[in-house]
Amino acid sequence: MQDNNHLSNEEVLTLGKYDLIAELSKGFHVENGSTVVGIGDDAAVTAPASENVASASRLFMENVHFDLTYVPLRHLGYKVAAITFSDLLAMNAVPTQLSVNMAISNRFDMKAVQELLDGVATCCENVHADVVGLDLMTSRRDLIISVSANGECEPALLTKRAGASENELLCVSGDFAAAYAGLLLLEREKKVFEVNPDVQPDFTGKDYLLSRQLRPEPRLDIVEALRREELVPTAMVNVADGLAAAMMQICRASQKGAVLFEERIPMTELTFNTLKSLDIVHTVAALNGGDDYELMFTVKQADFEKIKNVPNVSIVGYIKEKEYGCQLITSDNHQIEVKAQGFSKMRAHE
Amino acid sequence: MQDNNHLSNEEVLTLGKYDLIAELSKGFHVENGSTVVGIGDDAAVTAPASENVASASRLFMENVHFDLTYVPLRHLGYKVAAITFSDLLAMNAVPTQLSVNMAISNRFDMKAVQELLDGVATCCENVHADVVGLDLMTSRRDLIISVSANGECEPALLTKRAGASENELLCVSGDFAAAYAGLLLLEREKKVFEVNPDVQPDFTGKDYLLSRQLRPEPRLDIVEALRREELVPTAMVNVADGLAAAMMQICRASQKGAVLFEERIPMTELTFNTLKSLDIVHTVAALNGGDDYELMFTVKQADFEKIKNVPNVSIVGYIKEKEYGCQLITSDNHQIEVKAQGFSKMRAHE
Numbered sequence: 001m002q003d004n005n006h007l008s009n010e011e012v013l014t015l016g017k018y019d020l021i022a023e024l025s026k027g028f029h030v031e032n033g034s035t036v037v038g039i040g041d042d043a044a045v046t047a048p049a050s051e052n053v054a055s056a057s058r059l060f061m062e063n064v065h066f067d068l069t070y071v072p073l074r075h076l077g078y079k080v081a082a083i084t085f086s087d088l089l090a091m092n093a094v095p096t097q098l099s100v101n102m103a104i105s106n107r108f109d110m111k112a113v114q115e116l117l118d119g120v121a122t123c124c125e126n127v128h129a130d131v132v133g134l135d136l137m138t139s140r141r142d143l144i145i146s147v148s149a150n151g152e153c154e155p156a157l158l159t160k161r162a163g164a165s166e167n168e169l170l171c172v173s174g175d176f177a178a179a180y181a182g183l184l185l186l187e188r189e190k191k192v193f194e195v196n197p198d199v200q201p202d203f204t205g206k207d208y209l210l211s212r213q214l215r216p217e218p219r220l221d222i223v224e225a226l227r228r229e230e231l232v233p234t235a236m237v238n239v240a241d242g243l244a245a246a247m248m249q250i251c252r253a254s255q256k257g258a259v260l261f262e263e264r265i266p267m268t269e270l271t272f273n274t275l276k277s278l279d280i281v282h283t284v285a286a287l288n289g290g291d292d293y294e295l296m297f298t299v300k301q302a303d304f305e306k307i308k309n310v311p312n313v314s315i316v317g318y319i320k321e322k323e324y325g326c327q328l329i330t331s332d333n334h335q336i337e338v339k340a341q342g343f344s345k346m347r348a349h350e
Numbered sequence: 351m352q353d354n355n356h357l358s359n360e361e362v363l364t365l366g367k368y369d370l371i372a373e374l375s376k377g378f379h380v381e382n383g384s385t386v387v388g389i390g391d392d393a394a395v396t397a398p399a400s401e402n403v404a405s406a407s408r409l410f411m412e413n414v415h416f417d418l419t420y421v422p423l424r425h426l427g428y429k430v431a432a433i434t435f436s437d438l439l440a441m442n443a444v445p446t447q448l449s450v451n452m453a454i455s456n457r458f459d460m461k462a463v464q465e466l467l468d469g470v471a472t473c474c475e476n477v478h479a480d481v482v483g484l485d486l487m488t489s490r491r492d493l494i495i496s497v498s499a500n501g502e503c504e505p506a507l508l509t510k511r512a513g514a515s516e517n518e519l520l521c522v523s524g525d526f527a528a529a530y531a532g533l534l535l536l537e538r539e540k541k542v543f544e545v546n547p548d549v550q551p552d553f554t555g556k557d558y559l560l561s562r563q564l565r566p567e568p569r570l571d572i573v574e575a576l577r578r579e580e581l582v583p584t585a586m587v588n589v590a591d592g593l594a595a596a597m598m599q600i601c602r603a604s605q606k607g608a609v610l611f612e613e614r615i616p617m618t619e620l621t622f623n624t625l626k627s628l629d630i631v632h633t634v635a636a637l638n639g640g641d642d643y644e645l646m647f648t649v650k651q652a653d654f655e656k657i658k659n660v661p662n663v664s665i666v667g668y669i670k671e672k673e674y675g676c677q678l679i680t681s682d683n684h685q686i687e688v689k690a691q692g693f694s695k696m697r698a699h700e
């Protein structure tokens with residue numbers, strides 16, 4: 001978005017809703033060749049370049065999904081777009097368009113709305129997607145953001161959660177628990193601030209953890225690298241709620257089991273040390289922490305040489321028969337059943 | 351959705367979120383041939399049969415967009431789907447897929463969620479669209495529903511708000527102000543109920559008005575009839591906020607003016623008499639009442655014979671030069687400038 005496009009609140013008062021949306025949309029540029037109709041009509045229209053279209057939508061609510069005490073609006077805009085794109089990338093699709101609807105209470109001025117949209121626009125630019133929909137409405141109190149996005153995917157590249165077979169390699173992009181460590185730091189400083197508002201938070205040396213929490217990156221680079229290597233994963237999932245849930249999602253959909261090696265879980269030294277200083281078991285944080293938005297996927301053993309050429313990917317385990325379940329092998333060689341919030345025990349009829 | 355698929359609250363407590371979504375999704379059947387991946391993966395995937403894909407998304411908030419005091423959840427589910435489909439139909443696109451995300455507070459039990467989803471499913475079945483996405487999350491208080499939908503459209507049929515030319519006929523589907531009259535009745539009975547909860551509301555003979563407010567129908571029949579007549583409108587808009595806003599949306603996008611004849615505005619006798627009994631000027635209700643979800647569109651004069659073959663369509667005016675603005679010609683032959691909430695005065699740079 002352009003920076004010279006700031007509306008004063010006075011201007012906003014003289015504008016109707018349709019004019020306001022038109023003003024806020026001025027900074028959005030249609031750059032993706034597949035966009036036919038963008039903001040300003042009843043619906044967006046695209047001419048997808050691929051045979052398949054992937055669609056993802058997410059709903060984000062203040063004080064449930066984000067806390068504006070410490071989340072800058074620009075980062076929040078970036079994050080909600082990144083998370084929605086991550087869902088498309090997990091299908092091995094490439095994001096092309098995004099729409100955003102926001103319900104805003106009178107706590108927010110137009111500068112705030114524009115900062116949030118700047119963040120959305122920056123994330124879209126980074127993955128070469130267009131903002132094609134924008135609507136604003138009144139909220140009684142909380143800020144509510146709804147994001148939907150489309151992406152392109154050829155049928156031969158489409159990767160579902162189902163599709164993993166026994167002995168295939170279990171891979172992940174990036175590193176884990178950094179976003180969770182960042183969240184813990186932010187929550188700790190919030191508590192300090194609530195007691196004494198004069199204390200300035202000290203995040204020296206923790207930038208990486210904060211950025212992983214506040215401004216996660218959609219892993220388009222991984223999907224592009226896989227395409228360069230002509231490597232199509234057999235199954236893939238967005239790691240949104242920790243490694244445990246992701247692993248169980250692939251296993252359940254594929255009707256398989258899997259083994260995960262604790263010592264193979266990628267984690268930065270900074271994350272490890274920060275979690276240690278906070279008395280958090282680092283592997284628990286990686287398994288259940290969440291907000292990583294990395295990709296977990298499975299590849300055939302025959303693709304071992306190819307996967308080595310994809311940067312920022314680690315092999316963390318492999319697929320087993322269904323009856324094995326999901327197991328963690330700890331660094332001291334113990335076997336522990338992997339559990340995740342949101343999953344009940346497998347039931348009889350499954 | 352199947353009716354034999356009711357979860358008790360006890361069952362819900364023993365289910366994780368992923369199981370719960372799986373249970374609630376059991377009643378959704380994939381029937382549209384273009385659906386490749388439905389609920390249960392990171393994103394939905396479709397193989398559109400048309401070159402263009404239309405995408406619409408809407409955010410609905412309790413006590414802003416709906417009042418659960420008098421809106422049955424099944425009707426609410428139907429309505430949020432119908433409204434979102436209306437946005438696609440207004441592009442001359444045919445709905446194919448829909449996703450719904452809901453934030454629910456602990457005021458709601460699972461039966462309530464299932465009723466709402468039953469309504470969504472019924473509306474989808476009526477337009478032969480599939481429910482391909484479902485997510486549930488916690489809300490602190492209000493029910494919040496986010497709906498996004500995709501539809502198919504060939505480029506030659508695509509109809510934007512822009513495209514109307516001078517002397518073209520201004521047409522609308524259905525009749526107007528019935529939904530607004532229904533809203534006024536419901537609001538009146540709510541006030542009576544608040545004073546005396548023992549009074550039963552009396553809506554005898556008002557069924558049509560209530561159904562237009564509570565359970566609007568997406569006008570797929572109009573889009574299909576236009577296709578049968580091989581008639582492509584030059585411009586089209588979803589009449590969501592009254593005739594005035596719709597007219598101004600077409601005129602502004604097309605850089606044209608328009609004239610609307612009061613006596614041509616279609617309205618049932620029931621609507622007219624009910625508004626009269628409520629001391630509401632019926633034309634004001636049609637212009638600014640909202641919630642009609644009818645289509646307004648323009649056709650070439652040469653298509654006059656064809657448009658007569660499309661059922662439930664009225665010619666209400668015609669397109670004029672931009673300088674004329676948007677004018678209403680009243681039944682007693684006065685000319686009044688049409689104004690709509692959400693629009694400011696046209697500004698110098700337009």
